Amino acid sequence: MATDARSARITGRVQGRDILLTGPVSKEEIRNRVWWWHAPGTATSEEREEDRRHEFDPSARDVINTLGGYYEVPADPSTPEADELVETVYAELRPDEHDVP
Template sequence: MATDADAIRITGKVQGRDIILSGPLSKDEIRDRVWWWQTPDAREPHEHGEAQHPHDESARDVIATPGGYYEIPHDPHAREASELIDMLYAELHPAE
């Protein structure tokens, strides 16, 4: 039975914020959503005008996939981050 890529949802808790990935997304889109706090948009005040609050660095950033839970590395360009992006991409694009 084929899996509809639009039905796949991957969830996570990153920098204190819940994130949801649902396909199809490009690898760059995955990187931007998982490491959202490092994108230029994240540095802008939120819609209600408040600035981004500091994050408790002792909290772990994790993402849950059908294959398990994974810790998110702080550096989005580290080897571990690239491997995580490749795995997330494969989860979101099962037919490829």
């Protein structure tokens, strides 16, 4: 079943911050948004202000909620597990590209 990419939404809680991904986005945008603490200079001024106000609980799990279920976010964005997560999120945010005619 095809889904309009503009209506695709994926949520998560990473480093104590709620994130929302809406499609279509590039793989690099996904990576920067999920691992924002590894990507200096990509946060907006509002996001930087929010980071200063919230306290992070290191015992909390970082997760992404996709149509396929919950996925734990690896701490290192360069691992194979991180690449698989980016691919999963990318596919779900661009469903029209993965439909079989």
